[in-house]
Amino acid sequence: MFKNKYLRCGLGIALSVTATSYAQQFPSRPLRIVVGYTSGGAVDFTARLIGTKLTEALSQPVVVENRPGATTAIATERVATAAPDGYTLLLIPTSTAIQSALRKNLPYDLKRDFAPVSQLASGAFALVVHPSLPIKTVKELIAYAREQPGKLSTGSPGVGSANHLAGELFNLRSRVNILHVPYKGSSEAVVAVASAQTQMSLPSTASVLPLIEAGKVRVLAVSSIKRVSSLPHVPTLDESGVNGYEYTVWYGISAPGAVPKPILKQLNVVLGKIVQLPDVKAAFQKQGMESQAGTPEQFATMITREVEQTVKLLQVAGIKAE
DSSP states (O other), X not given: OHHHHHHHHXXXXXXXXHHHHHHHXXXXXXXXXXXXXXXXXXXXXXXXXXXXXXXXXXXXXEEEEEXXXXXXXXXXXXXXXXXXXXXEEEEEEHHHHHHHHHOSOOSSOHHHHEEEEEEEEEEEBEEEEOTTSSOOSHHHHHHHHXXXXXXXXXXXXXXXXXXXXXXXXXXXXXXXXXXXXEOSSHHHHHHHHHTTSSSEEOOXXXXXXXXXXXXXXXXXXXXXXXXXXXXXXXXXXXTTTOTTOOOEEEEEEEEETTSOHHHHHHHHHHHXXXXXXXXXXXXXXXXXXXXXXXXXXXXXXXXXXXXHHHHHHHHHHTOOOO
């Protein structure tokens, strides 16, 4: 009995020393941040901004790998099955947590297969319409949707994406029924409204700012409870008559679940410093996002809360999980 006790104790110490030693050597080769969307959207923007700064901080190249499809599930599975050594990371957006609420047959489990590292930023959506519509305010949009049911459609990066649920929440709060059209990625959904394939969309402010400035789309409101610095003259949906409306998104970094804790801590500390850099904060603000940081435990709690809240919204909106 005592022999087994001391054996277990010795094994635990040995494993702890091994993990610590490994962390002291980390990183010794390039890292990879996997993104579940195509280039051009807020998720990709965040990954590339953080990847550049991680390259400088860790003195190792950080490659961004785009693996779009299945509303981030393909990219998420890629990281879930990667070696748990800290060299393959996931840029996890709100949509990934939503998928865990929406789908029952995912090939991974967010709690079991992932170790949250740190939140990076949060942001708002911009409600935009095609300029050909005779609509300049949210109230006019709601009136138009009620008077001509079935004529308006809204695009998103896919069923169960945060953009999709932001649109469903708009439908519920405004008592309208605007048809949802899923696309492969964020950029495709934004291009769809700019080319009048759809009449409305709720993309991230990061992905739609160039089109707003070029007059390709008309912005009516933002989805946060407060106005965003990149669109200071644009009202919130709450200000525009959709009382109490608030739907924002977050972005963070997660790693495979068995990554040694010393490496997770090292990455958390480095990321926490990066998101507080003045140029990083300014870059996020320019895109309608705000820098955020915190402990791995705080990020894990946020992911769990997002899943729970999404389950409730899906039930109310009548969206059935697979």
